[in-house]
Amino acid sequence: MDGMTTTAVPATSTAEVVGFDQVTKTYGTVRAVDGLSLRLHPGETVALLGPNGAGKSTTLDLLLGLKQPDAGTVSVFGTSPREAIVAGRVGAMLQSGGLMDDVTVAELVRLSCSLHPRPYKATDVMARAGIAQIADRKVNKLSGGQAQRVRFALATAGDSDLIILDEPTTGMDVSARQAFWSTMREQADQGRTVLFATHYLEEADAIADRVLVLHRGRLLADGTAAEIKARAGARRIAFDLEGAFDAAALRALPFLTGIDVSGQTVRIQSSDADATVHALYGLGVYPRNLEVAGLGLEQAFVAITEAEEAKQS
Numbered sequence: 001m002d003g004m005t006t007t008a009v010p011a012t013s014t015a016e017v018v019g020f021d022q023v024t025k026t027y028g029t030v031r032a033v034d035g036l037s038l039r040l041h042p043g044e045t046v047a048l049l050g051p052n053g054a055g056k057s058t059t060l061d062l063l064l065g066l067k068q069p070d071a072g073t074v075s076v077f078g079t080s081p082r083e084a085i086v087a088g089r090v091g092a093m094l095q096s097g098g099l100m101d102d103v104t105v106a107e108l109v110r111l112s113c114s115l116h117p118r119p120y121k122a123t124d125v126m127a128r129a130g131i132a133q134i135a136d137r138k139v140n141k142l143s144g145g146q147a148q149r150v151r152f153a154l155a156t157a158g159d160s161d162l163i164i165l166d167e168p169t170t171g172m173d174v175s176a177r178q179a180f181w182s183t184m185r186e187q188a189d190q191g192r193t194v195l196f197a198t199h200y201l202e203e204a205d206a207i208a209d210r211v212l213v214l215h216r217g218r219l220l221a222d223g224t225a226a227e228i229k230a231r232a233g234a235r236r237i238a239f240d241l242e243g244a245f246d247a248a249a250l251r252a253l254p255f256l257t258g259i260d261v262s263g264q265t266v267r268i269q270s271s272d273a274d275a276t277v278h279a280l281y282g283l284g285v286y287p288r289n290l291e292v293a294g295l296g297l298e299q300a301f302v303a304i305t306e307a308e309e310a311k312q313s
């Protein structure tokens with residue numbers, strides 16, 4: 001018995017769900033994924049961010065074995081993506097396509113359940129995805145948001161350990177989004193790994209416990225949303241001014257990385273807030289309602305990716 005306790009491994013911290021080692025994928029002259037290495041672990045909810053064309057979809061396609069790397073290796077639960085999928089360990093919801101025409105929602109969900117080695121009951125899957133009331137509707141007659149819910153149902157048709165979602169909430173209304181993310185949270189709480197690509201940074205901030213920022217196929221940042229915001233360094237300064245003021249002098253303040261003057265309200269982004277505020281007082285103006293705050297994830301994302309663009313150009 002002693003031996004069992006001492007050899008028990010904290011599986012959640014050490015097991016590897018996904019491993020990318022120096023993975024490269026090119027299309028002609030475009031390096032969609034460029035020497036990417038990363039590891040995902042059980043129970044993590046990971047947001048994959050990046051500007052258009054950063055390589056997010058290609059990364060997910062490599063992970064699902066839909067594309068093959070030109071160099072490097074991709075492993076899922078220690079095997080190839082294909083083996084992991086055949087074993088039912090991966091559920092995926094891709095951006096578009098993939099829904100058969102001329103079948104009903106219920107038929108498609110039942111088919112998906114029947115193909116999974118550890119299926120859930122189709123009625124439960126439809127209830128969870130909020131599509132029970134459209135079960136008899138033809139798949140090609142659905143609205144964009146309804147089709148997204150059906151894709152979500154297909155991704156959760158069985159007991160998979162890794163759930164991959166490519167821009168899952170695009171086209172969903174507010175209540176569908178909330179229901180979607182609360183279901184995903186339950187999935188992660190049960191130890192599943194959830195990886196989702198998104199352009200909605202507020203979702204990444206609220207949902208993900210780890211954020212990956214891709215840029216031109218490379219990993220630019222990897223950490224919690226708080227770490228990424230802190231890493232961007234810059235801070236936001238906002239204040240009101242009374243009477244006339246010299247906007248040009250404000251624009252010339254030191255350490256500015258952005259400024260917006262709207263009526264009497266000034267909003268500034270600065271890489272050294274203390275120095276900027278000091279210089280502001282030096283102009284002889286008296287800011288009212290002065291606020292200094294860290295960047296939101298969206299602004300941090302823009303700051304990090306723009307800094308990289310500037311470095312490369």
Ligand SMILES: Nc1ncnc2c1ncn2[C@@H]1O[C@H](COP(=O)(O)OP(=O)(O)OP(=O)(O)O)[C@@H](O)[C@H]1O
Pocket residue numbers: 027030031032050051052053054055056057058059
């Ligand atoms: N089948 C393809 N043939 C040629 N180029 C491709 C192909 N698929 C992707 N690319 C290119 O590879 C790069 C990465 O594309 P990818 O779709 O992975 O980016 P993304 O981050 O998902 O973008 P988005 O946010 O716009 O969906 C882009 O420059 C894209 O034009």
